[in-house]
Amino acid sequence: MPKADIDYSLYLVTGRELLPEGKDYYESLEESLQGGVTVVQVREKDIDTGEFVEIARRTKEITDKYNVPLLINDRIDVYLAVRCAGIHIGQSDMPLAQARALAGDDAVIGISVGNIDEAQAAIAGHADYVGVGAVWPTGSKDVTKKVKLGPDGVGRVLDVLAESKTPAVAIGGIHAPNVPFLLHGSISPNARNSLDGIAVISAVVASKTPREAAANLRNIVDSFKRVRRSAPAAPAFVLESSPVRSTEALVSGVAALMEVIQREVPLVHQITNNVVINDSANATLAIGASPIMATNPRDVADLSPAIGALLVNFGTITDKEGMLVAGRQANVNRKPLVYDPVAVGATSFRRETSKELLAHWQPTVIKGNAAEIGALAQLTEVESRGVDSVGKGFADPANVVRTLARKRAAIVVLTGEEDYLSDGDVVLRTSNGHALLGKITGSGCMTGTLVASFCAAARLHHLAGGKGSVFENDSQLVQGDMLLGALAGVLVFNCAAERAAERDDVRGPGTFRAALIDELANMPAADLVKRAKVEIL
Structure with missing residues (x-):
């Protein structure tokens, strides 16, 4: 029979040991196919040949029902017994050439690759596709001794595969919240190539609702492919129905959100550093929102459905488990998630923690100073000294925020003497604020607090029938205009700082701090409109 033509968009690797209690393997498989799985690989490591053949045979009956190709992991004898689409082999399994000789020219043969040399060998051996990984740590199989590629490493492998047009799927630690970052962050360095799909095990097999889990993953991949087809260099996400706006319209929109936040009083969940908890809570109250500073993993999971937005500021990194759970729940509940990676480039612990968080959930907004944004963008123009930036800044900050927004599939906010914001397409520059902000602790952290609060307001405005656009970051549909939020x-924070510095009773940083909270509470929207300095670059 002719070689199968495979859509690799959502590649399911079976793992019966991961099934939830009471869930039948064949039932789970059929539901996952109904959800949008496009290819299945049967993987069994610890059973005898007869049982493997029977499982593969029954699996093929189900996949045939949905016209989905079936592959067998490693075992050519099982493949020959059931005559399915092909096989998948690892680097420690049978050599590719020998597998081809035994399986024949009609078999689809894929091979796992973890570096450039292995990818080049796969091309030379005429592999039909490659599985690239492990991307991140995973509990589904033992990859503890393997290098974790991350999206950047996957991208380097994709660059090698580009000319041969060998299809590629990524595998390892993949689940819905980190898929957008993987897909967009792994586009090859020369933008010549991108993933054809993702391979998952526990993200579907371990789910009690595999149909829904598969459908969510398939929607993410399909969204990515639509963007890539429309324009290879397009933003990592789209702002659907978002009109071209003037600066006047933007500032007017900010004034409208000031009214929304007063009317709706959104609950803003903040996991923030110990230095600024009190200031952040007071700033939230001052603008009209309501703060909650929960950190316990059980507590934050229960809170998530009720909140308007989540802020994760890991300045003192004492609540990592709570951050992981809260972020995942924010994604599940489609709530804006603002990530403030304080001093992320200062230590290896901070860099590793940031990678772990971003592998578990997808931020809606990333806010940081030049050193923090530079660390996430892997740039060396600006270094970190504790929580401060050291250096002259970026030569082209607009391009930095636009590029990082596309790669991370998030709004990016770069704070400094001038602030730059981007959704991956539009770049905004603001130049409000006052020098006294640099003389008090936590001014950047309080900015993150206000960003989260106004993103919550933007979402509520949309849900109430306002004219906000829909921000689609592929994994979760966060409703409302997040760039405006x-x-x-x-703007609200920096304009309040200007008003505070102008007061007669402000004598220095101490009195300025108190006056800042006052002005956050008292600033009229009309005064913000008058003061706002916004440019569309």
């Missing part, structure tokens, strides 16, 4: 947070 981020802009509102920056």
Whole structure:
């Protein structure tokens, strides 16, 4: 029979040991196919040949029902017994050439690759596709001794595969919240190539609702492919129905959100550093929102459905488990998630923690100073000294935020003497604020607090029938104009700082801090409109 033509979009690797209690393997498989799985690989390591053949045979009956190709992991004898689409082999399994000789020219043969040399060998051996990984740590199989590629490493492998047009799927630690970052962050360095799909095990097999889990993953991949087809260099996400706006319209939108936040009083969950908890809570109350500073993993999971937005500021990194759970729940509940990676480039512990968080959930907004944004963008123009930036800044900050927004599939806010915001397409620059902000602790953290609060307001405005656009970051549909929400947070904080510095009773940093909270509470929207300095670059 002719070689199968495979859509690799959602590649399911079976793992019966991961099934939830009471869930039948064949039932789970059929539901996952109904959800949108496009290819299945049967993987069994610890059973005898007869049982493997029977499982593969029954699996093929189900996949045939949905016209989905079936592959067998490693075992050519099982493949020959059931005559399915092909096999998948690892680097420690049978050599590719020998597998081809035994399986024949009609078999689809894929091979796992973890570096450039292995990818080049796969091309030379005419592999039909490659599985690239492990991307991140995973509990589904033992990859503890393997290098974790991350999206950047996957991208380097994809660059090698580009000319041969060998299809590629990524595998390892993949689940819905980190898929957008993987897909967009792994586009090859020369933008010549991108993933054809993702391979998952526990993200579907371990789910009690595999149909829904598969459908969610398939929607993410399909969204990515639509963007890539429309324009290879397009933003990592789209702002659907978002009109071209003037600066006047943007500032007017900020003023409208100031009214929304007063009317709706959104609950803003903040996991923030110990230095600024009190200031952040007071700033939230001052603008009209309601703060909650929970960190316990059980507590944050229960809170998530009720909140308007989540802020994760890991300045003192004492609540990592709570951050992981809260972020995942924010994604599940489609709530804006603002990530403030304080001093992320200062230590290896901070860099590793940031990678772990971003592998578990997808931020809606990333806010940081030049050193923090530079660390996430892997740039060396600006270094970190504790929580401060050291250096002259970026030569082209607009391009930095636009590029990082596309790669991370998030709004990016770069704070400094001038602030830059981007959704991966539009770049905004604001120049409000006052020098006294640099003389008090936590001014950047309080900015993150306001960004989260106004993103919550933007979502509520949309749900109430306002004219906000829909921000689609592929994994979760966060309703409301998140770029406008981020802009509102920056402008309101900096304009309040200007008003505070102008007061007669302000004598220095101490009196300025108190006056800042006052002005956050008292600033009229009309005064913000008058003061706001916004440019569309």
